[in-house]
Amino acid sequence: MAKSKPNSKPTMHDVAAAAGVSQATVSLVLNSAGGSRFSDETRRKVKDAVAQLGYRTNAHAKFLRDGLAGMVGFIGDSVATSPFAGAIIEGAQERAWEDGLLLLTMNTGGDKDLEAASLDAMLSYNVAGVVYGSMYHRLLEVPKALAGVPSVVLNSQDRAGHLPSVAPDEVNGGYSATRHLLDAGHTRVGMINIELLESGLPAAVGRYEGYTAALAEAGLDVDPALVRFGRGGEDDGYKYAMELMTAPEQPTAIFCANDRTAWGAYQAVADLRLSIPDDVSIVGFDNQAIVAPHLRPGLTTFELPFIAMGRRAVDLILQGAEPDGRVELMECPLIERKSVTHPKEMP
Amino acid sequence: MAKSKPNSKPTMHDVAAAAGVSQATVSLVLNSAGGSRFSDETRRKVKDAVAQLGYRTNAHAKFLRDGLAGMVGFIGDSVATSPFAGAIIEGAQERAWEDGLLLLTMNTGGDKDLEAASLDAMLSYNVAGVVYGSMYHRLLEVPKALAGVPSVVLNSQDRAGHLPSVAPDEVNGGYSATRHLLDAGHTRVGMINIELLESGLPAAVGRYEGYTAALAEAGLDVDPALVRFGRGGEDDGYKYAMELMTAPEQPTAIFCANDRTAWGAYQAVADLRLSIPDDVSIVGFDNQAIVAPHLRPGLTTFELPFIAMGRRAVDLILQGAEPDGRVELMECPLIERKSVTHPKEMP
DNA sequence: GCGTAGTGGTTATTCGTATTAGTTATTCGT
DNA sequence: ACGAATAACTAATACGAATAACCACTACGC
Known part of the structure; x- marks a missing residue:
């Protein structure tokens, strides 16, 4: 009845011994279609023994055996x-x-x-x-x-x-973000992005591509005065949003290529005593859990x-x-x- | 020379065959003190065969065997x-x-x-x-x-x-945070914490305990007018910091029990046109990577x-x-x- | 009364590795 | 020159589970 080696985990042999059957029977009852070829009595004995001994199959043995x-x-x-x-x-x-x-x-x-x-x-x-x-x-x-x-x-x-x-589909993301602003009626949509060539980041390149594609589709040209490239930190977001919002021709919406720059943009807009979204709409990217939902107002953004x-x-x-x-x-x-x-x- | 089953990964037997020795030899050369009991020639042959076949030990077999x-x-x-x-x-x-x-x-x-x-x-x-x-x-x-x-x-x-x-040692954390402010010369140190009983959070309870201990050690009493309890969001941080900083007897420093409330406090202080740290010092807790280093000024905090x-x-x-x-x-x-x-x- | 089919099991083998216990030569001490 | 020691290696086995192959027995058809 008792395990042969009390300190070690029970094996199928231990279960078999406890149930008074062979190891093969235990294996078949446990795996092979519930052991339908065995009598109810035998199945019960096996299952009882398993429960009582706390048997657990040894994964190493299993995966060694059947590869x-x-x-x-x-x-x-x-x-x-x-x-x-x-x-x-x-x-x-x-x-x-x-x-x-x-x-x-x-x-x-x-x-x-x-x-x-x-x-x-x-x-x-x-x-x-x-x-x-x-x-x-x-x-x-x-x-x-x-x-x-x-x-x-x-x-x-x-x-x-x-x-x-x-x-992630960066191009489509950039397109959708821009499109979201366009659909809201904006025509002067700025973008604060990360350096394209220098960084080589698919996110920067792709999102920008999407931005230009959405503008083109709407019959708009990319206005270089409305676009900035930085390193993606919130300090850049602050600086470029400040530039954009104090320029002669301000955007009515800014697509920030990530939530960090959006956060910086929020601070710039606040410092200018302007309001989001009334004075300027902002879209971010990344849906950074600790930031995006907690900004005021909550940041509309895209989730990776x-x-x-x-x-x-x-x-x-x-x-x-x-x-x-x-x-x-x-x-x-x-x-x-x-x-x-x-x-x-x-x- | 060639593996018997070309599709499957090479085993020690394959290596042994390729090297013209027994499987036991391969095992001993590979594991047992580098197989010091074998000739240089044999060791070399085994290692060459291993390298050539790209042999890798099978962890399942190994851990099955020696438990x-x-x-x-x-x-x-x-x-x-x-x-x-x-x-x-x-x-x-x-x-x-x-x-x-x-x-x-x-x-x-x-x-x-x-x-x-x-x-x-x-x-x-x-x-x-x-x-x-x-x-x-x-x-x-x-x-x-x-x-x-x-x-x-x-x-x-x-x-x-x-x-x-x-x-984490919350008590000591709360103590150190408070102590850090005390050591800077502050005597009116507020705290924005999370509900103690309601939440039952060791972080809230412990940090508060540390706060009171540090004050006591400095010969100061806890001034209820300087302490607030909320739910730990940045909205609470905003609200309570606003309260504390507009009260008749303002604190010169606030210990925020987490970085989120500290963030809220930053916003309140900004809205009051006050300056951190000149008008009020702030200490946070958690060193939230996406927030703490990026606040302006950078948030002094404690790391979990x-x-x-x-x-x-x-x-x-x-x-x-x-x-x-x-x-x-x-x-x-x-x-x-x-x-x-x-x-x-x-x- | 004998072959056939089913029922309810068991035996033996396999997976790849580590290790114990040998085995066969060769060298050594005296 | 003969037993002992040493060097260099191999054979055999165990680990735990899965499964193919086999066995014993009963029931049944005709």
């Missing part, structure tokens, strides 16, 4: 820890769990050695695949060892163009679809993710708050 | 994804990796079923232990299944008092030692973490920025 994967690897520079993109891991995990898989995570802080070593460790667990996540959208070089296993670049793109990537992206990445992995270089762009939903209204009538 | 743990489990309500505490996972992971262990993470969003199921899955991997992390400091109920494995409550405390806990706590929790697990109910309080370091100075001379 399947029980986990998905997640390697990130600092995603997990980042206040921006933490949710990315949530989506990945959710999706993995739907297939009964756990997430094996590692953030490397960009350390290539650590990256290689931990990737190695993950591969030795025979993971179903590896998600290579990044804190912000960029073009990155992936470790070579990823070649041997299904893997997906998340919130970034493989510069070499081999691995499939899942990233972290959860959806995480889900999709694992999705691709579970489908076998060939290195086909595809780039899946995910839509950034509008989060409407109070910083946008129609323009005042011009006097 | 050791290769991973540490991390279960959180929403820690991983939270913009506040994401770093907690970083410390845990760092420490685990120092012992060659990976982190198996799951955030459950508070779902008890998911919690139980994923805990079960983790235990079946024979993890060295489980860190049960929480998004914010509170007293929580832990799942029963944790009893069977070394486990530690992180950034919270086991209400039942069984599991060891690692949490997430990385250190994460490290310590895994530390305890690797030491075998008995359910001794101990509570380890970790110090919150001062992050000095620009929101504190000495008080103006009274006219």
Whole structure:
């Protein structure tokens, strides 16, 4: 009745002994269609023994035996820890769990050695695949060892163009943001963005492209007097919003390429004793949880679809993710708050 | 020479065949003190074969065979994804990796079923232990299944008092924050806190206790006119700072029990056309990355030692973490920025 | 009265690694 | 020159679960 080695966890043999059947019977009852070929009596005995001993299957034995994967690897520079993109891991995990898989995570802080070593460790667990996540959208070089296993670049793109990537649709985001202002009746829509060439950021480039596309569609030209490029901090937001709002021809709306610059813009507008949205409408980007909802008025902005992206990445992995270089762009939903209204009538 | 099953990963037997030695030799060369009992020639052959085949040890086989743990489990309500505490996972992971262990993470969003199921899955991997992390400091109920494995409550405390806990030292934090203001010469130090009884938050209770202790030590009484309790949002910070700064006897410094209320206080002070720190010094708490450094002036605050706590929790697990109910309080370091100075001379 | 089908199990083997206990040569001490 | 020690390596086994193959027995058709 009692376990042979009382200190160690019970095995199937212990359960079998307790139930008075063979180990194979236990396995079949537990796995194979509920052991329909066995008598009710036997099934009951097995289940009782399992419950009584607190038996739990040994995953190592299981996955060794049938070569399947029980986990998905997640390697990130600092995603997990980042206040921006933490949710990315949530989506990945959710999706993995739907297939009964756990997430094996590692953030490397960009350390290539650590990256290689931990990737190695993950591969030795025979993971179903590896998600290579990044804190912000960029073009990155992936470790070579990823070649041997299904893997997906998340919130970034493989510069070499081999691995499939899942990233936010920046162009469409910039388009939608601008369009949102246009639709509210604005015709003088400014933009405070991040340097295009210098930064090379897909977010900056893409959102600007969307901005120009939306203006063009509305029959408007980009007015250089209404556009500023900086480094994306709230100090830039302050400075450029101040410039724009004190220029001879002020915009009636500003699209800030991220919530931080929007925050800076809020401060500038406040210092000018102007009102948002009555004097100027503002749209941000990123839906930064700690900032956007708490500004006054609440900032209308676009959300990076972290959860959806995480889900999709694992999705691709579970489908076998060939290195086909595809780039899946995910839509950034509008989060409407109070910083946008129609323009005042011009006097 | 060639692998028997070309599609599957090479095993030690494949390496052995390629090197013309036995599997045991490969294992011994690879693990046992570098195989010092073997000839140089043999060692070289084995290593060449390993490199050529790209052999990687199968973790499942290894951990099945010797029953050791290769991973540490991390279960959180929403820690991983939270913009506040994401770093907690970083410390845990760092420490685990120092012992060659990976982190198996799951955030459950508070779902008890998911919690139980994923805990079960983790235990079946024979993890060295489980860190049960929480998004914010509170007293929580832990799942029963944790009893069977070394486990530690992180950034919270086991209400039942069984599991060891690692949490921030709120009392000392509140004391240090107040003391920092006192040391700058302030004698009228206000506090904007969260409801004590209603919330039951260790952060609110502890920081307040530290506040009163520091005042007492300086020979000062708590002046109820200088203390406010709310819900911890920036709107409360705004409202109460406004009250305090327009009262007959204004404080020359305010200790805000979190950065969000401090942010609100900043807005109130700005609306009153007063200056931080010249008219009033402000100390926050939490060192919220997206807010504290970007306020103007930068907010002097205290940091929750997430990385250190994460490290310590895994530390305890690797030491075998008995359910001794101990509570380890970790110090919150001062992050000095620009929101504190000495008080103006009274006219 | 014998083959056939079903019922209810069990036995033996496999996965990949680590390790104990040998085995076979070679060298050494006296 | 003979037993002992040493060097260099191998054979066999265990870890825990899954499963293919097999076995014993009953029931049934005709």
